[in-house]
Amino acid sequence: MALMICALLGLLVVALVYQYLTWNFGYWRKRKVPGPSPKPLTGNYPNMYTMKRNPFYDIKDVYSKYNKDYDMVGIFLGRSPQLLVLSPELAHRVFVTDFKSFHDNEMGNMVDEKSDFILANNLFTMKGEQWKQRRTDITPGLTMSRVKTVYPVTNEVCGKLNKYIRKQIRNGPQGGINGKDLSLCFTTEMVTDCVLGLSAQSFTDHPTPVMENIKNLFDQSWLFVINIVMYTMFPIIRNFRRLRFIPLSVEKFFVSLMQNAIDAREEQRAAGKQFERVDFLDYILQLAKKHNLNTRQLTATTMTFLIDGFDTSATLLAHALLFLGRDAKIQQRLRDEIKANLNAQGFVDFEKLHDLPFLDACLQETLRHFPPLASSNKLCTQRIVIPNRKGPAVTIEPGTAVIVPHACFMKDEEYFPNPEIFQPDRFMEPNAAKSYRDRGVFMGFGDGPRICIGMRFALTQIKAAMVEVLTNFEVKVNPKTRKDNLFHPFGVVTKLEGNIWLDFEERS
Template identity: 65%
Template sequence: MILITLALGLATVGLLYLLMTWNFDHWRKRRVPGPKPKIPTGNYPHMYTMKRHAIYDLNDIYVKYKNKYDAVGIFGGRVPQLLVISPELARRVFVSDFKHFHDNEVSNLIDEKSDFIFANNPFSLTGDKWKQRRADVTPGLTMSRIKTVYPVTNKVCQKLSEWVDKQIRLGAPEGINAKDMSLCFTSEMVTDCVLGLSAESFSDNPTPIMGHIKDLFSQSWSFLIYFVIISTFPSLSHLIKLRFVPPKVERFFIELMENAVKARRAQLVAGKQFERTDFLDYILQMAEKRSLDTRQLLAHTMTFLLDGFETTATVLAHMLLLLGREPEAQKRLREEILAHVKDGIVSFEKLNELPFLDACVQETIRIFPPAFMSNKLCTEAIELPNKDGPNFTVEVGTTIVIPHYCFMLDEDYFPDSQSFQPDRFMEPDAAKKFRERGTFMGFGDGPRVCIGMRFALAQIKAAVVELITKYNVKVNPKTRKDNLYDPMSFITSLQGGIWLDLEAL
């Protein structure tokens, strides 16, 4: 009996081993080099413990192979992935060979039944549906439309400085939480610009709007567990789909959307001309042309909300951190801004013409890219060269990993890469030149470049202008001194948080 039990146990272990390793020869069969995967994490050793950010695991592989190959084969759990090592190949994936890598991997993990809202976001859509949605949304994010809501931006900036003044009066010995402050700013901005409503983010009694927007980016352990399960058993992705927008959040925003639309239409019926041509105005015009119902209308609206909230706040918070660490850069930026202040504000045109301000934003994005990596899908098979290795074919359905962090923090491309040096971007069109080399993709590249990039940059710059001209920014001692990423965060974030001391000038 004991022998039978032992034999069954060994057989079970053997079957599990075969199950977990049966495709570990995937890349060897295709003559693609790469590190040996391990059970059960593949080449992400901290997948379960979350003690180290995943991008650092990829960077170890990148450093080992970058002088030998353009790409190597790795595994996310049991899922084969092609890790792009050379910036030139990364550029091909995003631009010149775009038709072969048209879609984002998340499109495999989500559908309209599981999450109607996020499944209809341009980031998740595929093929012709993506083209149509991008064509729908792009006219709503032109520079001229962003300019029309610039008075709203200035109004929200004033609320921001009034809130900071209050914190200074109350005293904040442990510092101001830069991320929370930035989230208050972006939530107020996007709700006003997109819905024509105030989130009351800087008041003592904010509306539920900010809390629900936060819920979108504060995912539970179930969210993480889903990725672990799908990485271990990829075939389950056809049966179990991801839900990014929780049901309670969707219900809240549907009701909010209905109220915002009713209020705006009531104004129009009453013959009242709304004082600005904002994003809601554009969305309503599109809804009339396309006969969109409330849920479809919300899906379009959430594109603006999602693109304008978390990532923008992340860049703003980290830019304040880096300026606080570098007093000379902060002083130089303040002098540049003050030279263009007129009647207490910087005009929209001047905001986009301040070279050192733009350089500071780009350098922040380089050090703390909101998207530290991109996962693309091969949509049409293609043969690729591999430097010192043989050519190989990328098959349809293969996940392509572009490790932006690895390029942007590579000492060969950006010497002393961990230090804040805005002068890297002071040459005319410096960001464009780095992007064309494939070494800087803060907002992605090619046809699927971030659709809300210009709106995000306008928000960040306006907030920085407001704060730097009124306050001296210092880093509170409780903030760590290095740039270590939080391993639990899906969007780049300094581990331990960012705490600032702001002093009125």
């Protein structure tokens, strides 16, 4: 009898758990929104726990099944409903036309200043008027004129990159040079110097801890993944516990680094030395006086410059070298364009750097293959009704998570024939990138009012590095690098699975 009661209680518990995991699965059906049937625990993300493949591929499976018939479908992350955008026209509406109904990123609901001060004060997570004010404050610090001011520093760092590669060649690494680490060394040195006026010593045998902390910033632990899973299974947790994305140790490091930069600048001024460039730190210090910011607040503001410039730029550079290493003809064509525009000092003048059409096309095509974010998780902020092709119109309520899968559009045969092939000529027509973006099929840096604020600075440093490398070296892909373009299963920024191993040969 006791055994039977235990068995019945066990069945009751199982039934209650199952009911909890699935009771929300009627959310989209009640609203007459089509979509695939979700599974308990994982919803429509079968690799949610195993991380055997990037979540993008789970989204792509849904996209491929429904995009011919619908503009949007309802899916579930665990038991949390999401609206998946399937048409580029609707994607453009979300980012541009109807921006007021989708002006926040979902990540903004997961952090606050108590849980993660740095990320909560980053433009990516800030919401509403707070975001608008911060963007207004920061935008003047990233104008082309200010980027031009630090261009001499950019070329100095390119010279360090050149010497570092030559040293690696002399050491003769049989397995090639790690392209991701090489690119991160470059962007770390670049951003630390241009933004803070400090050297990270990235190309020396004894680098400062900056690079190590950058890696810790973007390489999230399994604990973070577990927290995300708990958020999807128990949304009520968000009401009393928010996420910490940036580890506390990393936050403390960058606050200390910021203070060092401020102290160094003040010491120079106290000694009567005129700092030669009006750089980003100069502008940030002006903001600090204007808004009476302390060092921690100043660091949070500065991290907008740093986060956009470190990992995302390094990833773009590494993948661009990967594609050029795979295709000697495209590499030589780009080298010829660069050589025709070199000045007497061996680099391209700032004005000409952004007027090299094939260089720009190579980077845009790289972004098409590996956008920084495979998808964007937006948040509906104002009720809106949108038609849905073969289905009834959908009323999207405030608080609804809306997923825009950029990579699906950028890898769709309909918009980009032979999408897996690296073809920079797709972007050689005048304003090709803008044309694709206006159609909603290309969002390498996003679109609309929340387009990447650091885009100009990122492209300048990457183009300068490409000029330096291709002028002085032949780039080849080491055989141990994978030959496909498979996304790494986990990570905030989209990357090739495994490392990018490159071989360099000095040009005479």
